[in-house]
Amino acid sequence: GENVEQHPSTLSVQEGDSAVIKCTYSDSASNYFPWYKQELGKGPQLIIDIRSNVGEKKDQRIAVTLNKTAKHFSLHITETQPEDSAVYFCAASKGFQKLVFGTGTRLLVSP
Amino acid sequence: DAGVTQSPTHLIKTRGQQVTLRCSPKSGHDTVSWYQQALGQGPQFIFQYYEEEERQRGNFPDRFSGHQFPNYSSELNVNALLLGDSALYLCASSRQLSNQPQHFGDGTRLSIL
Numbered sequence: 001g002e003n004v005e006q007h008p009s010t011l012s013v014q015e016g017d018s019a020v021i022k023c024t025y026s027d028s029a030s031n032y033f034p035w036y037k038q039e040l041g042k043g044p045q046l047i048i049d050i051r052s053n054v055g056e057k058k059d060q061r062i063a064v065t066l067n068k069t070a071k072h073f074s075l076h077i078t079e080t081q082p083e084d085s086a087v088y089f090c091a092a093s094k095g096f097q098k099l100v101f102g103t104g105t106r107l108l109v110s111p
Numbered sequence: 112d113a114g115v116t117q118s119p120t121h122l123i124k125t126r127g128q129q130v131t132l133r134c135s136p137k138s139g140h141d142t143v144s145w146y147q148q149a150l151g152q153g154p155q156f157i158f159q160y161y162e163e164e165e166r167q168r169g170n171f172p173d174r175f176s177g178h179q180f181p182n183y184s185s186e187l188n189v190n191a192l193l194l195g196d197s198a199l200y201l202c203a204s205s206r207q208l209s210n211q212p213q214h215f216g217d218g219t220r221l222s223i224l
Contacts (some may be wrong), residue, residue: 004153006153021190034212034213036215041217042217043115043201043203043215043216043217043218044154044215045215046212046213046214049212089153089154091153094204096209096210096211096212096213097159097167098144098156098159098167099144099146099154099156099203100156100167100214101153101154101155102150102153104151104152104153
């Protein structure tokens with residue numbers, strides 16, 4: 001079955017810096033890759049997603065890139081703010097069915 | 112427009128007991144998926160319900176069962192609780208065949224003593 005690896009497990013940056021989180025997946029049939037942000041005591045909130053027919057997608061300060069050949073995708077956050085501090089999860093799925101999640105990255109943005 | 116709602120928010124049980132968790136999907140959604148999130152881990156897929164039937168199942172024992180009602184709401188039942196069942200149980204809803212993402216509720220925190 002699908003396996004998703006995520007790195008780093010923790011990431012500390014200064015406010016205004018950029019943050020990059022990387023994921024790799026094993027099943028070449030996966031075609032949908034969402035990113036979720038989870039704050040303490042809350043459920044995962046979708047922040048951006050990308051489908052396999054697209055190489056890059058951007059939404060304000062957040063962007064995701066996908067390399068199907070290498071089977072990896074990355075989340076890029078620019079101009080980080082303290083409110084970006086949270087745990088971020090990548091996931092992969094086939095046809096919008098079950099999501100297979102990575103192990104999460106704890107992002108800490110210091111003022 | 113209410114999002115995905117789950118109840119209860121917290122629950123404490125003892126080993127061997129049974130528990131039922133409830134989920135109401137986001138308005139317009141007809142598919143419900145359940146995930147288990149252990150502390151410090153990513154969510155793990157339990158199963159998905161659509162048209163009142165289990166459509167997909169993850170690697171969980173038969174102690175985990177579910178149900179979907181005609182109004183699309185869903186229940187997750189866990190029998191013979193083990194200490195290892197302590198986790199955050201998340202419900203996600205989506206609209207079948209819409210190619211739209213799953214939206215998560217805030218979960219039920221289940222603690223087994």
